[in-house]
Amino acid sequence: MDEKTILELSQCFHCGDPCKKEIISFEEKSFCCNGCKTVYELFSENDLTCYYDLQSSPGAIPKDIEGKYDFLSQQNIIEKLTEFDDGETQIVTLSIPYIHCSSCIWILENLNKLNKHITSSQVNFGKKNVRITYNSKKYSLKEVVLLLCSIGYEPYISLEDFKTGQQNINRSLIYKVAIAGFAFGNVMFLSFPEYFEVGEFWIDQYKHTFRWLMFLFSLPVVFYSGSDYFISAYKGLRAKMLNIDVPIALGIAVLFLRSTSDILFDLGSGFFDSLTGLVFFLLLGRYFQQKTYQYLSFERDYKSYFPIAVTKIEMYGTELPIQVYDIQKGDRLLIRNEELIPVDGILIKGNASIDYGFVTGESATVLKQSGDKLFAGGRQTTGIIEMEVLKSVEQSYLTQLWSNDVFNKNRLDSFTTLTNVISKRFTIAVLSITCIATLFWLVVDPSKALNVFTSVLIIACPCALALAAPFTLGNVLRIFGKLQFYLKNASVIEKLAAIDTIIFDKTGTITSSKKSTAVYEGVEFSESEEILLKNTLRGSNHVLSRSLYDILDVNNIITLDHFEEHMGKGIEAKFHSDSMKVGSSSFVGTTEEMAVLNTVVHVSSNNRYKGKFIFHNKYRKGLSRLFNRLKQQYDLAILSGDNEGERDYLKKMLPTKTKLLFNQKPVDKLEYIQYHQTEGANVLMIGDGLNDAGALAQSDVGIAISENVNVFSPACDAILEASKLRHLHMYLQMSKTAIKIIKWSFILSLMYNVVGIYFAVTGQLEPVIAAILMPLSSISVVIFTTVATNISARKLE
Amino acid sequence: MSVIYVLLTISIIIAVVFFVAFIFAVKNGQYDDSYTPSIRMLFEDELVKDQSKPSIKTKKTN
Numbered sequence: 051m052d053e054k055t056i057l058e059l060s061q062c063f064h065c066g067d068p069c070k071k072e073i074i075s076f077e078e079k080s081f082c083c084n085g086c087k088t089v090y091e092l093f094s095e096n097d098l099t100c101y102y103d104l105q106s107s108p109g110a111i112p113k114d115i116e117g118k119y120d121f122l123s124q125q126n127i128i129e130k131l132t133e134f135d136d137g138e139t140q141i142v143t144l145s146i147p148y149i150h151c152s153s154c155i156w157i158l159e160n161l162n163k164l165n166k167h168i169t170s171s172q173v174n175f176g177k178k179n180v181r182i183t184y185n186s187k188k189y190s191l192k193e194v195v196l197l198l199c200s201i202g203y204e205p206y207i208s209l210e211d212f213k214t215g216q217q218n219i220n221r222s223l224i225y226k227v228a229i230a231g232f233a234f235g236n237v238m239f240l241s242f243p244e245y246f247e248v249g250e251f252w253i254d255q256y257k258h259t260f261r262w263l264m265f266l267f268s269l270p271v272v273f274y275s276g277s278d279y280f281i282s283a284y285k286g287l288r289a290k291m292l293n294i295d296v297p298i299a300l301g302i303a304v305l306f307l308r309s310t311s312d313i314l315f316d317l318g319s320g321f322f323d324s325l326t327g328l329v330f331f332l333l334l335g336r337y338f339q340q341k342t343y344q345y346l347s348f349e350r351d352y353k354s355y356f357p358i359a360v361t362k363i364e365m366y367g368t369e370l371p372i373q374v375y376d377i378q379k380g381d382r383l384l385i386r387n388e389e390l391i392p393v394d395g396i397l398i399k400g401n402a403s404i405d406y407g408f409v410t411g412e413s414a415t416v417l418k419q420s421g422d423k424l425f426a427g428g429r430q431t432t433g434i435i436e437m438e439v440l441k442s443v444e445q446s447y448l449t450q451l452w453s454n455d456v457f458n459k460n461r462l463d464s465f466t467t468l469t470n471v472i473s474k475r476f477t478i479a480v481l482s483i484t485c486i487a488t489l490f491w492l493v494v495d496p497s498k499a500l501n502v503f504t505s506v507l508i509i510a511c512p513c514a515l516a517l518a519a520p521f522t523l524g525n526v527l528r529i530f531g532k533l534q535f536y537l538k539n540a541s542v543i544e545k546l547a548a549i550d551t552i553i554f555d556k557t558g559t560i561t562s563s564k565k566s567t568a569v570y571e572g573v574e575f576s577e578s579e580e581i582l583l584k585n586t587l588r589g590s591n592h593v594l595s596r597s598l599y600d601i602l603d604v605n606n607i608i609t610l611d612h613f614e615e616h617m618g619k620g621i622e623a624k625f626h627s628d629s630m631k632v633g634s635s636s637f638v639g640t641t642e643e644m645a646v647l648n649t650v651v652h653v654s655s656n657n658r659y660k661g662k663f664i665f666h667n668k669y670r671k672g673l674s675r676l677f678n679r680l681k682q683q684y685d686l687a688i689l690s691g692d693n694e695g696e697r698d699y700l701k702k703m704l705p706t707k708t709k710l711l712f713n714q715k716p717v718d719k720l721e722y723i724q725y726h727q728t729e730g731a732n733v734l735m736i737g738d739g740l741n742d743a744g745a746l747a748q749s750d751v752g753i754a755i756s757e758n759v760n761v762f763s764p765a766c767d768a769i770l771e772a773s774k775l776r777h778l779h780m781y782l783q784m785s786k787t788a789i790k791i792i793k794w795s796f797i798l799s800l801m802y803n804v805v806g807i808y809f810a811v812t813g814q815l816e817p818v819i820a821a822i823l824m825p826l827s828s829i830s831v832v833i834f835t836t837v838a839t840n841i842s843a844r845k846l847e
Numbered sequence: 848m849s850v851i852y853v854l855l856t857i858s859i860i861i862a863v864v865f866f867v868a869f870i871f872a873v874k875n876g877q878y879d880d881s882y883t884p885s886i887r888m889l890f891e892d893e894l895v896k897d898q899s900k901p902s903i904k905t906k907k908t909n
Contacts, residue, residue: 152886152889155883155886155887155890156890159887159890173883173887174879174880174883175880175882175883175886176880176881176882176883177880221873221874224873224878225870225873228866228869228870228873232862232866236859236862256849256851259852259855263855263859
């Protein structure tokens, strides 16, 4: 057997994961688990094996979801989730984060072959959702969702969907661009004859018709397409700010009035070509800048993490699905395996092993006994528990963070863009040139004064200036997107360029959340002890045993004579005459008191203490190199919610200047950033969990690190794929370069303005000059920015 | 009336018809998802293959 076939055999045919424990063979194909095999069987029965032809091993392992979607049989929940319901046909749009390839689209659009009550289904790949039409009399919403789960496409239904219902898509920008483009094209054709052959007989006869047609075409451009500029200029003036839209709005208005009066009094052909072209190019710039990642959300709060409903236990033991918002103090809730605890409460029944990864970013699970307090946001990881509610959703510890003011303030307003800074000076300069030139001509030749006055305002209209930033930033936004760095909008780039302080969260951000390494300290194991240890760990399902098992080398598999797992203490095993204990210090029987704060597992053999495994976080690749690169330009700090166990290790690894703060609560992190900001720092926060949500919102730029961008991250300005963290310095450098490029294109467009203003103040501005200068300057600025950003992006790999 | 007015009217009417058609297309959401249709288009072959399978079977039984 050659290497390739071995590789193929050991890889699951359905999901592509390596088959670790055992290989399940079916129809000469190997599967990693029964779940994958079942999905394959289902597809092959229904003639849907094309799924595997389009893309090799495209599937996901179906999860155990028993009882999780019981709430979908409630009428009021169905009503809010479905977008159409006439009693027989229902249409629902479900978000499925797993959608990632063409096979996914194919299988989801062939759902009707799996069940005949599904009429049709349509995937939107960009939004990662599927719109399903089905016969609700024969097939319920719950069954649709369960069908999706059974083939590995579990939909994501959250409180957020529940509240907003159907969204309205705003397409007004497309309409505006379309109208401006349409008018621009037609006006160009109509104005073309008059550019050259002035004084010919047929032009003289028809030019009035042409001019009035152009006037008609320009009306919707000025009053609909350009309306945003007037509104924005008005708002700017009211706030006593000369933003870039002030000279633009002035330019549009003067262009329109001057052109109209020109054709009204038969003074010339007007500037309708420049007017429509200007608005068209400006709107194109806006459209280009508006790159959105539809499947990512940058505005999530706790609502998107929580399920819509949980199971409430009624007085006589009956189970009832209840909406999260309806949970009241004193209710008894049933939390199943892998379910999220939505409210604070007290554990009543069952073994709770809670993963607070969502809240703290720590991946370790916490064991709780009945009577212990449970906090909202934890995920139950073993079996079913019952709890009594202490606080409602809004009052819970986790959700209280969102009542902080940071989450309510609109941060765009307080930020002045580079364009607005320039435009302030620009507007003042243009207005003073206009006044001086008009005054001059009033003295020399009053008949030309009005002409010059309008000409200067027309030619100085900062079209190219206004295009420089959108095209540069829009292009950088796209380049970053290709490199798995997703920004909320273009202004984030400008803010990134101004950053001088970078604060990192520890767990999950600079450490990888899944992997950990362990160091052994103590007496060396003999060979037989090593085999026994490995086999002892093999039997246990505890998180620590599993990760220790993965770290140790493979040994012979032996059958243990005796194996016992003590909940919350450790494991015990016997083989022939040897015995072994693995677990906490008291269980193993060591007197050694531990001052170490790290997670530790102790081992004893034949009741003799051997040593301990100390778990360290596994830091992401290239971290110390990244920090060394960043230290020259930025202040660095690490804020961790964790204890100080890793302090020495971090000190060794990172530059000495780096500040290390431990035991930071979510609010502490927020306040720390606030404090630095009052001292004038521009703070970049890099975090991952919900515990960083406050800090991410407070910082100037908040970047959420995500191991899988399809999974949900807290509200932030940008989402960065975890493996790309080591390139952070390059992204920051690129943002700075982008600002430089914008500045250069400002200079370029100002040069065009100088040339134009020369024509204008000397009273020689012909419509044809304006019609050449305006597109020429815009297009050359666009070409310059695009080429310059693409060249500098090559350094980013 | 000169022929140029007739031509102007016709050309503008045609242009406006296409423009309105575009606006309606946008309004109906045809441009909302510009990626999935490009993939969906490629599936047609696969579907034909699926349908041909049962037809072969029926031939054999006959």
